[in-house]
Amino acid sequence: MYDICIIGAGVVGSAIAREASKYNLKTIVLEKESDVAEGTSKANSGVLHAGFNVPPNTLKAKFNVEGLDYFPALCDELDVHYANCKKIVVGNTKEDLKYLQKLLEQGKKNNCKGLSLIDEKQIKNIEPKVKGKYAIYSEKTAVVLPYELTIALAENAHKNGVEFLLENEVTSIEKSNNYYTIKTNKNSSIETKIVVNSAGLYSDKIASMTNSSDKKVYPVRGEYLIIDSDEAKNLINTAVYPVPPSDGKGLGIHLTPTINGNILIGPSADFVQEKDDVENTSDVLEILKSEAISLLPELKNTKFIKSYSGNRTKLFSENSGEKFVDYIVEESDKAENFINLIGIESPGLTSAPAIARFVMEDIIAKKHKLKKNTKFDPIRKGIKRGKFLSQNEKNELYKKDKNWGEIICRCEQITKAEILQAINNPLNVKTLNGIKKRTHSMMGRCQGGFCIPKISEILTEEIGMNPDEIRKSRAEGKLYERYEDFIGEEVK
Ligand SMILES: Cc1cc2nc3c(=O)[nH]c(=O)nc-3n(C[C@H](O)[C@H](O)[C@H](O)COP(=O)(O)OP(=O)(O)OC[C@H]3O[C@@H](n4cnc5c(N)ncnc54)[C@H](O)[C@@H]3O)c2cc1C
Known part of the structure; x- marks a missing residue:
């Protein structure tokens, strides 16, 4: 019998798992x-x-502003890269200016710090290559690698039980009377007193299994292009956003330095x-290019190495006329101890x-009068990545371990030592995607063309995997069946 079962190991489920490990609880995450x-x-x-960007007095505003403040210390504890890159939201017309002023007011109401309205000259000082007459300048905006953060949260939760x-x-x-029985496609059966539904796009489906909510999630796809790190050099330092469209679907096509x-x-x-x-x-993808060029004309001759997409979990449909629906984060009044995040x-x-x-604090711990786990250790160490080490540090590592001298991913200069650290991760993930997210290999110009065979060799030789078992991600995605898929199509 578990105390808590968290469904979904995205950034939200993994963050909840880590918070849960601060209490004396038996917790499991199903993914x-x-x-x-x-x-x-x-x-x-x-x-x-x-x-x-979010309306005042909403859960989105509360969690956004509060969450941002946690990040510097959290990334320190979890050994996660964090860059306070700052951001400009750029407009060109008087109408844009009016909208930017409205956003600034909204920011003040939400208690955002470090916001100012700047003019063309100030934009040029911050981002000499960006085109724009007016902008909001946001000093606190930062970037992380979202998968690195999620892995770190999960690893730290795992370390704490x-x-x-x-x-x-x-x-x-x-x-049943006072617990839930959860079944999975692998014939696992989990009994738990509390369920946290953080299944993202599928949170409506999970909620419907207990009739605990009739909300429906509508996917809104967001497509991206990636500029290679060599081409990206010296183009921008801050995140550059346009004035957001008024349809409530997103923040507009922007440029983000990673x-x-x-x-x-x-x-x-x-x-x-x-x-x-x-x-x-x-x-x-054509629209992305032309919108990007209108923000940063120098992108005209830039080549892109890859495209990808992610889907938003909208709570309104295309023709509903709605533009905003707040987060649902609550214990269902129809299913006790079933907490929905939709x-x-x-x-x-x-x-x-x-x-x-x-x-954890306001919904679960208060109600169940939980005791703190006095042994909770907030520190997690990530793998050492050559990209973020000095030459001296790399030389020292090489003296002790010659794998630091063997390049496996040529585009991103990633060594065998890094690949091995990634393979030996605490969550015991042995997929190519798992290695990719942990090392940044397979993410350069050749998208794995050079390093996938070498990584496969390491998986077979170092940990004895059968070549047939090497997979991109899911069980059915065997490498030899999915090779074309994995390296992706070249984006012209
Ligand atoms: C295009 C785009 C851009 C964005 N940009 C930003 C940004 O810059 N900044 C920002 O703050 N937010 C951004 N977001 C939002 C942010 O990415 C999401 O809010 C966040 O990742 C949601 O995390 P999650 O854990 O709820 O969902 P997910 O990451 O989707 O995790 C849910 C998990 O549940 C699992 N799952 C589903 N069904 C089941 C099941 N039946 N059994 C077991 N597991 C299941 C899934 O496999 C998945 O791993 C963006 C979103 C999109 C789409």
């Missing part, structure tokens, strides 16, 4: 994919928002039929630490 951060939490902009059952898709939930040195262009915002439809479409769309990454605290 349908073969790793954490395989859903929306791996496919977003990675921006930690200041909080001026939380179990993770991957590749287990929840298929049914039955309520921790790994790339620039992301996107996301678009289109309602799609299927929650898992993360295809990229040539029409939208519609956790942007700024869900920024909000995750605050949502997790709210769920």
Whole structure:
């Protein structure tokens, strides 16, 4: 019998798992994919928002502003890269200026700090290559690698006693007198006193298994283009956003400098039929390019290395006429001890630490009078990545371990030592996607063309995996069947 079962190991479920491990509880996380951060939490902009885009007196505003404040210390504890890149939201017309002033007012109401309105000259000082007459300048906006953060939260929760059952898709939930029985597609049966539904796009489906909510999630796809780190050099330092469109679907196609040195262009915002439809479409990619060029004309001659998509969990449909629906984060009044988190769309990454605290402290711990886990250790060490080490540090490592001298991923200069650390991760994930998210290998110009065979060799030789077992991610995604898929299509 578990005390808490968390369904979904995205950034929200993993943050809740870590908060739960601060109490004396038996906690398990069920995840349908073969790793954490395989859903929306791996496919977003990675921006930690200041909080001026969301209406005041909403859960979105509360969790966004509070969550942002937690990040510097949290990333320190979890050994997660964090860059306070700052942000400008750029407009060109008098109408844009009016909208920016409105956003600034909204930001003040939400208690956002470090916001100012700047003019063309000030824009040029901050971002010499960006075109714009007026802008909001946000000093507190930052970026993280969303999958790195999710992995770190999960690893720290695991270190503090939380179990993770991957590749287990929840298929049914039955309520008995005072506990729930959860069944999965792998014939696991979990008994638990409390359920936390943080299944992202599928949170409506999980809620419907206990009739605890009739809310429906509508997927809105966001497509991205990635600029190679060499091409991205010296283009921008801050995140550059346009004045957001008024349809409530997203914040507009923006430019985001990433921790790994790339620039992301996107996301678009289109309602799609299927929650898992993360295809990229040539029409939208063309729109991304032209919108990006209008913000930063120098992008005209830039080449893109890859495209990807993530789907938003909207709580309104395309033709509803609605533009805003707040997060649902509550114990259901129809199913006791069943906590629903539905519609956790942007700024869900920024909000995750605050949502997790709210769920554990204000909903669960208060009601169940929980005792703190005095042995909770907040520190997690990530793998050492050569990219962030000095030459001296790398030389020292090489003296002790010659694997630091063997390059496996040529585009991103990633060594065998890094790949081995990733393979030996605490959650025991052995997929190519798992290695990719942990090391940044397979993410450069050749998208794995050079390093996938070498990584496969390491998996077979060092840990004795059968070549047939090497997979991209899910059980059915065997490497030899999915090679073309995995390296992706070249984006012209
Ligand atoms: C295009 C885009 C850009 C964004 N940009 C930003 C940004 O810059 N900043 C920001 O703050 N936010 C951003 N967001 C929002 C942010 O990414 C999400 O709010 C956040 O990732 C949601 O996390 P989650 O854990 O709720 O969902 P997910 O990451 O989707 O996790 C849910 C998990 O549940 C699992 N699951 C589903 N069904 C089952 C089942 N039956 N059994 C077991 N497991 C199941 C899934 O596999 C998944 O791993 C963006 C979102 C999108 C789509």
